[in-house]
Amino acid sequence: METPSAPDVEQRQRxxxxxxxxxxxxxxxxxxxxxxxxxxxxxLWALVTSLTSFQIGWMAVGVGFLAGYGVRLLGRGVDPAxxxxxxxxxxxxxxxxNLLTFCVILAREYxxxxxxxxxxxxPDLVLELFRVGFSPIDLLFYAIxxxxxxxxxxxxxxxxxxxxxxxx
Numbered sequence: 001m002e003t004p005s006a007p008d009v010e011q012r013q014r015x016x017x018x019x020x021x022x023x024x025x026x027x028x029x030x031x032x033x034x035x036x037x038x039x040x041x042x043x044l045w046a047l048v049t050s051l052t053s054f055q056i057g058w059m060a061v062g063v064g065f066l067a068g069y070g071v072r073l074l075g076r077g078v079d080p081a082x083x084x085x086x087x088x089x090x091x092x093x094x095x096x097x098n099l100l101t102f103c104v105i106l107a108r109e110y111x112x113x114x115x116x117x118x119x120x121x122x123p124d125l126v127l128e129l130f131r132v133g134f135s136p137i138d139l140l141f142y143a144i145x146x147x148x149x150x151x152x153x154x155x156x157x158x159x160x161x162x163x164x165x166x167x168x
Contacts, residue, residue, distance in 0.1 A: 018157050021078045025155075030075020031085050034153070037070025038063060038093025045097030050104045057141040063097055064090040064145030068152025078157055083150040090149025094142050095130075102129040 041063030049055050068086035075082050103117045106129075110117075 014157065018078060021076070021155060021157060025077040025079070025082070026075055027077065027081055027085065030071040030077055030082050030153070031089065033070030033072075033074030034067045034085050034089030034149070035070070035092070036074075037066035037068070038089045038096065040070075041066040041093045042096035042100055046100035046104050049101045055098075055101050057137060059097060060094045060141035060145040061148055063093040064148030065152055067093045067145075068149040071149075071153035072155055075153070076155055077153070078155050080154070082153045082155075086149035086151075086153025087146045088149075090145045091142060094145050098133065098138070099126060099129065102133050 041059070044066075045056075045059040045063060048059060064086075067090040071077070071082055071086040071089065075085065077085075099121075103114055103121070106112070107114045107117045
């Protein structure tokens with residue numbers, strides 16, 4: 001009987017590790033984590049806008065990171081579906097962040113509380129806010145956030161440890 005070569009052993013170790021990770025992944029929990037991370041990012045985006053009186057598009061990158069990390073943390077996934085969940089929840093978080101930012105601006109302009117403005121939102125008003133507040137650069141920030149959400153969502157499968165060099 002032949003002894004397996006080092007690459008064969010490494011390949012089997014990697015396959016075993018990948019299967020262990022797949023046995024412990026959960027897409028529903030990953031989506032929940034992504035939504036939570038995206039919501040936290042959206043709230044931070046609105047808070048920063050409220051404190052600085054500037055809408056900072058780079059906040060979208062942070063939203064992408066938080067949504068992606070939420071998917072990774074709760075989902076523990078290694079498959080592309082987890083990346084897709086991170087990308088989608090990142091975009092949702094960015095849209096929510098922009099909407100909350102618009103609400104902060106409206107609340108200031110009309111001397112209303114933020115909860116009052118949010119409670120008066122209608123689908124038509126939301127669409128109008130996005131139409132009026134849209135800037136082409138938003139697409140760039142959304143794209144970066146989607147990429148970050150995808151990238152941070154998937155757990156990296158560690159490579160097997162390299163064998164120690166022979167003593168000599």
